[in-house]
Amino acid sequence: MLTVLMTGFEPFGGEVVNPSWEAVRRLREDIGDVRVVRLLVPTTYAGSIETVTEAIDRLHPAAVVMVGQAGGRAELSIERVAVNCDDAQAPDNAGELHEDIPVVVQGPTAYLATLPVKQIVAGLRSAGFPAAVSNTAGLFVCNHLFYGVLHHIATHDLNTQAGFVHVPFLPGQVADKAGTPSMSLETIVAGLDRIVAILTSSARP
Ligand code: PCA
Numbered sequence: 001m002l003t004v005l006m007t008g009f010e011p012f013g014g015e016v017v018n019p020s021w022e023a024v025r026r027l028r029e030d031i032g033d034v035r036v037v038r039l040l041v042p043t044t045y046a047g048s049i050e051t052v053t054e055a056i057d058r059l060h061p062a063a064v065v066m067v068g069q070a071g072g073r074a075e076l077s078i079e080r081v082a083v084n085c086d087d088a089q090a091p092d093n094a095g096e097l098h099e100d101i102p103v104v105v106q107g108p109t110a111y112l113a114t115l116p117v118k119q120i121v122a123g124l125r126s127a128g129f130p131a132a133v134s135n136t137a138g139l140f141v142c143n144h145l146f147y148g149v150l151h152h153i154a155t156h157d158l159n160t161q162a163g164f165v166h167v168p169f170l171p172g173q174v175a176d177k178a179g180t181p182s183m184s185l186e187t188i189v190a191g192l193d194r195i196v197a198i199l200t201s202s203a204r205p
Helices: 019-024 045-059 117-126 141-155 185-203
Strands: 002-009 034-041 063-069 076-079 081-083 110-112 131-134 161-167
Touching: 002 019, 002 045, 002 141, 002 185, 019 034, 019 063, 019 161, 019 185, 034 045, 034 185, 045 063, 045 141, 063 141, 063 185, 076 117, 081 141, 110 141, 117 131, 117 185, 141 161, 161 185
Parallel strands: 002 034, 002 063, 063 161, 076 131
Antiparallel strands: 076 161, 081 110
């Protein structure tokens, strides 16, 4: 049985929900012979990496798909690159402000996602989901976690593929944000479900 670890974040920045966790927590736990483990991650620099790397070391998943909210984006964004830099104007949920500091001191400048980014985008699009490759996961907690997990996997020589998906706001979050795109929870859940299917079908011989 293959295990896929799916993570979502707590709400942040004054929002009362985070579509990443709302969608991840609704994923089915067993899809055929794939076990989907769902994990809530704190939106903090200090806690996010440890929360996910602890689960990777315990579960030895074939893949980890980290999911976060990218308010303002219209499609499912499959992130290609994580960079070794935290630089945000807003504090995390612990009140920490990180301005222009590395995620890992003396770590490599960047890591590329080890999930098949282009194949995921093509698979989503052919199934009717709005999806695109993104070349920046921002410089806030999402990029921090993405970089930290790829660094952990690389430095411990682990056999887990890792990637990051940014999802749009939910419709209810944009009720007072005229002109801002959103995506229904059902579509986000179905898109994440499709990503699991794409990954696990390509992982099989
Ligand atoms: N999105 C933020 C952090 C948590 C989340 O869901 C980001 O894009 O960095």
